[in-house]
Amino acid sequence: MFAGHFGLAAGIKSKVPEVPLWALMVSTQLLDIAFVPMLLGGAETIEETRPGGGYGEAVIHADYTHSLAGALLIALLAGLAAWRLWGRRASGIIAGIVFSHWLLDLVVHRSDMPLLPGNAMDLPLLGLGAWKSPGLSAVLELILIVGGLWLYARSALDKGRGAGRKAAVISSWVLGCALGLALVTDVTGWF
Secondary structure, three states, X not given: OOHHHHHHHXXXXXXXXXXXXXXXXXXXXXXXXXXXXXXXOOOOEEEEOOOOOOOOOEEEEXXXXXXXXXXXXXXXXXXXXXXXXXXXXHHHXXXXXXXXXXXXXXXXXXOOEOXXXXXXXXXXXXXXXHHHOHHHHHHHXXXXXXXXXXXXXXXXXXXXXOHHHHHHHHHHXXXXXXXXXXXXXXXXXXX
């Protein structure tokens, strides 16, 4: 799941106007942002389930950034930063959005998500495996994108008047196109 995370952030923006959209978008991907240096450093890995890969065709060994404890820690740190920037309410929203990444990944990932960093204590790995059915996981992402975009556009249009309304329509279309393109490239492997 990639685009679906962004769809959720767009929907949340409609309810928290005090937090910039960019902060919500970064927050929803913060676990993956933290994953990249860990992947490059060799601490976390990706294993294809079949040659050539494809949408959802990987076991992601993100044993630190995508462990339940790691996700909670990253969410807590992001929430503390948000508290300093935008206040208490925004803090909870940002922390929740960061942690939502783990919850959404739990639905699509195969059993590759540990409870503790580094899979300490060798506990069972979690993941409901929607990626095993690419069509199902693509539909789930599409629902998040369409729902989030609808909430975002409705909120932007309700607040816009005159030139602001035109900007709301344009920003909604641009966001919709970007999220749609992200889903298409993810599903087709063009990314």
